[in-house]
Amino acid sequence: MTLLIKNAMVNGKKQSILIEGNRISSIGKVADKSGMVIDGAGKAAVPALFNCHTHAAMSLFRGYADDMPLHAWLNDKIWPLEAKLTAEDVYWGTKLAILEMIKTGTTFFNDMYWHPLETAKAAEEMGVRAAVSAIFLDFGDEEKAAHFRDEARRLFWRKDEFSPRIQLAVAPHSIYSVSRPTLAWARDFAKKHQARLHIHLSETEREVKDCVAKNGMRPIAYADDVGLLSERTIAAHCIWLDDDEIRMLAEKKVTAVYDAVSNMKLANGSFFPYDRLKNAGVNICLATDGAASSNALDMFTEMKVATILQKHMTGSPAAFPHGEVFSCATKHGAKAFGINAGVVAEGKLADILMIDRRQVSMVPYFDLTSNLVYSANGSVVDTTICDGVVLMEGRKVDGEEEIMDKADEAAQGLVQR
């Protein structure tokens, strides 16, 4: 199967891209092979985006409870609904999330949520890539911990059933919601399977204070003490860090994930120390977090907010320039998850977006990444390709009406149940 993208702007030049199977086989003046052809006139080809920290099915909770203090929001609104979630709810909620991702140019998400098999099924069916996790959230309860260990084993037993687009990960929710023995078990289990370890780390000031009071050290130091930090660790948030912690993250080659919109909307009270982490050599990715906290999964919004927050807080308009923002949303994500994508180049996996240059936010066309980061939103994506397969063309995704109907039904049902 070949796919030819004809005469698009690719890496600053008008040229064509030939995709054979799931890879980009050549870029330039390529011979017209019989197969599917996409007219690239008026379009720019760019790498698809990586959303490196999500709770996809929480899209069901979009707009259900906003503008509340964090603990009341969780205790009174989110957790009671989550207690009623069925596997089918997660399936349709995840499909809703993936639909939004495809429509806004994201083809990989790193997820942490209940019923991970449903998440994997939704991602398989919709053609995107995902890291799907076995979750741990025991609050020190040994019975719960045993349940999560069983669930993790059950998920990983099925490892070979998934396509190469799906990778399995291990996700202890956070250092404050998971006991030390369970964190250690998750660490060993992830190591045994060479899986990524996905965790919320240093998200709130309370987490830091409680950790110091309980363990006599700050969260990153505690995570290091438990042995959680390695090049397979994906740490979401990382907004309350001192210099020693930044050094530890760099030394252990941890990937830090910046969730600007979520941090601001939940009023987490600090901001991601981008320059300090970058200068220390930490791999930095971007993410939306779940739609219950950030409401949208549009990585274009995330890119813009991520950089303007840095400029605002540091007092420097030169902070976090747009080229770096775009790299964090593409090749840094690919690096973190060992996926041979994140750039449009020969030999890479064909995870590509066709950007419509005739959308008003893309005119004039001085600088593509400036437009993508500062003026565009996800609606400039005309075509989304993942693994050599066209998932959206002309902004139409197969089955989108059904997904919206079923997800809406599931969300309304949850509230009424």
Ligand SMILES: [Zn+2]
């Ligand atoms: Zn999260």
